[in-house]
Amino acid sequence: MIRVEPALVVALAPHGEHAVVARFLTADQGLVAAYVQGGRGRKLRPVLQIGNRVALDLVTKSPQQLAFATVHPLGTNMAMMHGPAALALVDYLASLSATCLNEGEAQPRLFPLFDALFGAAAAGALATDVGPALVRLELALLAELGLGLDLTSCAATGATSDLAFVSPKSRQAVSRGAGEPWAAKLLRLPVFLLGEGESNAAAIADGLALTGHFLAREVLRDGVAAKRCWTARERLVSLLTR
Numbered sequence: 001m002i003r004v005e006p007a008l009v010v011a012l013a014p015h016g017e018h019a020v021v022a023r024f025l026t027a028d029q030g031l032v033a034a035y036v037q038g039g040r041g042r043k044l045r046p047v048l049q050i051g052n053r054v055a056l057d058l059v060t061k062s063p064q065q066l067a068f069a070t071v072h073p074l075g076t077n078m079a080m081m082h083g084p085a086a087l088a089l090v091d092y093l094a095s096l097s098a099t100c101l102n103e104g105e106a107q108p109r110l111f112p113l114f115d116a117l118f119g120a121a122a123a124g125a126l127a128t129d130v131g132p133a134l135v136r137l138e139l140a141l142l143a144e145l146g147l148g149l150d151l152t153s154c155a156a157t158g159a160t161s162d163l164a165f166v167s168p169k170s171r172q173a174v175s176r177g178a179g180e181p182w183a184a185k186l187l188r189l190p191v192f193l194l195g196e197g198e199s200n201a202a203a204i205a206d207g208l209a210l211t212g213h214f215l216a217r218e219v220l221r222d223g224v225a226a227k228r229c230w231t232a233r234e235r236l237v238s239l240l241t242r
Contacts (some may be wrong), residue, residue, distance in 0.1 A: 004029060004072055005055035008093040008111075008118060009048055014040060015167035021066065024056060027111035031103045034054050034058060044071060051077030051090040051118050070222060075122075082124030085239040089121040089130060094237045097230040100141060100219060110144055113137040120145055127240045131204030132192050134240075138211035139193075147171070147218050149210075154178055165189055166210055168217075187213055205241045212237070 004026050011023035020039030026033045034056065039048050047054060053075035060067040079086035088090045093114055100108065117137060121128050140149055148171070155172035156179075163181035165186035166172065179186050188206040191197035201208075212233065222228040 002030065002058045002060075004056065004058060005072075006053045006115070007032065007056050008094075008097075009050055009052045009054060009115060011098040012039070012048060012050070020048060022069065022071075022101075024054070024069075024098045025101070025107070025111060025114055026056075027108050028106050029106040030107045031097065031101045032056070032067065032069075033103055033109050034067040036069050036071055039071075040049040045131070046076070047071055047073045049077065049080060050094045051114075051121065053077075053118075075116060077122045079121040079124075082121070085127065085130075086121040086124055087235070088232070088236040088239050089134075090118065092229070092232040093117055093121075095225075095232045096141070099225045099229045100145065107144075110137070110140055113140055128199055128201075128203065131240050132207065134236075135190070135193065135204070135207035135211055138215060142196070142211065142214055142219070145219060147214060149173075149191065149214070163189055163194060168213060201241065208241065 007024035007026045008027050009022060013021045015021050018038050018040050020032055020036050022036050022039060026032055037050065038044050047072060055072040055074055056069045057070040077090060079090045087088055097114055117133055121132065139149060149166060150172040153173065154163060154175040155167050155170045157175055159175045162176045163173040164176035165174040166189050167174055168187055174186055187210045190203035190207040192199040192203055193207065216230060220226040
């Protein structure tokens, strides 16, 4: 038996009358799928809610078999107390992790970012705090998938200052002077990603448009799960930027 904690509940599928196959996001083991006996029962149903923090006792008979999990509550996500934006954030984070991450691959960098945003939803954090954190999470996810952006220097001149755009082709930053003539074809780079300025509504919208472009083009493109995840993102973005 292996104890894993903390783990975030990110997906649930009914199995038989009372059990579920659940997926959990963890730091050391990444995405973990496990069979939970009684997962739909009165005792465990409140524990196995999307976004909750739990501890797992995992038993695996062989690498080819689904693990069996005993689940212990660590914290309940109270996003439902804070309105539609908080609920939409939980829905999107769960869908994003379950759709994009591979099972069994450790996620020491991504897990704290997901954990913090689930916590922000549970606390009813403001859009001005959630927006920049979500953009940074999506940038980290793109990097983890081998699709990282280079925001350190200008693709055209090599300059490291006054970066204002990102090239959708090269995924590299472009300085204001070099990019202005082509602004309509470039993506805006919000200053908060450079450690400058405030994360106001316009900057958050630019950041979400930036990461959304690459997620839509490279990641959330094909398959039912990807399309559902993109729909969840669109709803969240509309709530954060309205």
